Amino acid sequence: MSLFFAGLLATATAGAAPFPIVETTSGAVRGFYPEPDLRAFLGIPYAQPPIGSLRFRSPEPVKEKAEGLIDATSFGFSCYQWRVGIVGATALSPTTGESENCLTLNVWASAGHSEHPKPVLVWMHGGTFTEGSTSVPMYDGQYLAVAHPDIIVVTVNYRVNVFGFANSPAVPEKNVGLRDQRLAVEWLRDNIAAFGGDPDKMVLGGESAGAMGTGMFAYAYPDDPIVRGLIMESGEAPTMVPDDGxxxxxxxxxxxxxxxDPTEELTCMQGVDGYALKRTLSPNELNPYSSPPKTNPTVDNVTYFGPVGYAALSAAGKFARLPALRGINNNEGNVLVEFTPEGGPVNQTLADWLTEIGFNCPAAAEASVWAAHDIPSWRYRYFGEFPSLMMYDWMGAYHGSEVALLLGTTDNVRIRDSQPNEREAQKYFQDAVVSFIKDPVQGLEDFGWPVYNPNTTSLVELFKDSLPNATFEEGAAYDGAC
Incomplete structure (x- = not known):
């Protein structure tokens, strides 16, 4: 029996079962019903636990199916991490404990019968490759899946900081956190049909580091991307500065x-207790305003090519030529530059510089690359300033503020009651992105957004003056600093 029809059978019998069960290559997983018409499968392992001699190494597929049922009724462990001081970042705190045994993913799928497999959104969390987890309340996929039962939503845990990006001379395969992402996509290719999804209709997306990883994915796997579309919110492949070791x-x-002896050094580091290693990285977790050390991707010319390498690959068209939806927020830098514990306004000049140079210019450059190679691409700039999501008035359309609207998690993260314009904006944004997920080539054109061309009025201005609509402008109106 094919995985798709096995999934249909599980769905058809769901009404008589207290919980849904799906067969996967990892074993039989038992989920639950967070809503009457929604199945959720949380914490599904997609790789061997990266512990012991597998620490700092490329992820390995699950070798043997689990005996008995895999309990998929709660999120898996978060990967070891430390907190980054960002204003209003409470909603970015994982709700699960931490462990190296953290390579899991989550699937939300309608419980209703469908004759046709559904498109799939595969979402990678942000966190500067330093922190982040699928258990973060802002990343809960159930709300988008309920609002749009015609798609399946998946979120993925991957290793971060030194556990995922160890720059050791003894590790031949660098950037294992990015390799985690690839293995998760391969697992979904082989298993999503069992949940009612179409493995040929998967779209990969993310925000911040998740968006950067999505862009890197396109360059790392030009001939076998598996997915058919890309969503990059506030991040591009060339954005990161390479790790220097x-x-x-x-x-x-x-x-x-x-x-x-690099091998001896690596063996020693693999023997260090995981929590002790994490504490060495983050000795002062009690200070949310500290600036933790960064472990950026290392140039290996396989998974990560660095700014110079990406420029050459872009010019040559050596990347997965997939339709893309990309954009930034109007005030990215407002919560990323230094601020005071009292929450006072930031250095606006520095914050604006970071918004333009760190986020807008890479997005503009990559959007122009897609246009030059005649690949469908859409570019937006998000202006939404909704009080329910703003701890301070000066935050503006800050970094990450659009994610709760897209995933429908505003009730999980809001500071105060939402207003009608925010709820209308959420519906508009979700409808637009889901149009892309369902048809990356034509969906957004049918929705009313023009394909991006740097020489036309085709940049989408989302929610200017916090109105729940879109206007259009030339990219040059915002690209003066580039």
Whole structure:
């Protein structure tokens, strides 16, 4: 029996069962019904636990199916991480404990019968490749799945900080956090049909680091991307500065593992207790305003090519030529530059510079690359300033503020009651993005958004003056700093 028809059978019999069960390559998973018409499967393992000799290594597929049922009724562990000081970041705090055994994903799918497999959104969380988890309240996929039962929503855990981006000379395969993302997509290719999804209609997306990883994915797998569309919110492949190995050297010295023999050094680091390693990275978790060390991707010319490498690949058209939806928020930098514990206004000049140089210019450049190669692409700039999502008036359309609208998690993260214009904006944004998920080539044109061309009035201005609609402008109106 095919996975798709096995999934249909499970759906058809769902009404008589207290919980849904789906067969996967990891084993039989038992989910639950968070809503009468919605099935949820949380914490499904898509890889071997990356512990012991597998720490810092590429993820390995699950070798044997689990005996008995896999309990998929709660989120899996978050990967080891430390907190980054961002204004109003309470909604970015995971609700699960931490462990190295964290390579899991979550699936939300309608419980209703469908004769045709459904398009799938595969969402990668943000967090500067330093933190983040699918258990963060803002990333809960159930609300989007309820609002749009004609798609399936998936969220993915992947390793972050040094656990996912160790720059060790003894590790031949760098950026294992990015490789986690790839293995998760491969697992979904092989299993999503069992949940009622179409493996040929998957769209990969994310915000911030999740968006950067999505862009990197397109360059890493030009001939076999598996997915058929890309969504990049506030992040592009060329955005990150490559890791220089400084943090790895500091950690090995601090932990007594420093050695002239890279293999010996790696073996020592693999033997360090995981929590002890995390504490070495983040000795002062009680200070939410601290600036933790960063572990950016390392240039390996396989999973990550660096700004210079991406420029060459872009010019040559050596990337997965997939339709793309990309954009930034009007005030990205307002919550990313230094601020005071009292929540006072930031240095606006510096914040605006970060918005334009760190976010807008990479998005403009990549959108122009897609246009030059005649690949359908849509570009937006988000202006929504909704009081329910703003701790301080000066925050504006800050970094990450659109995610709750897209995923429908505003009730999980709001500061105060939402207003009608916010709810209308949420519906508009969801409808637009779901149009892309269902048809990456034509969906947004049918929705009324023009394909982006840097020489035409085709940049989508979302929610200017917080009105729940879109207007259109030339990209040049915002690209002066580029």
């Amino acid at each position: 400084t943090l790895w050297a500091s950690l090995t010295e601090t932990l007594g593992c420093e050695s002239s």
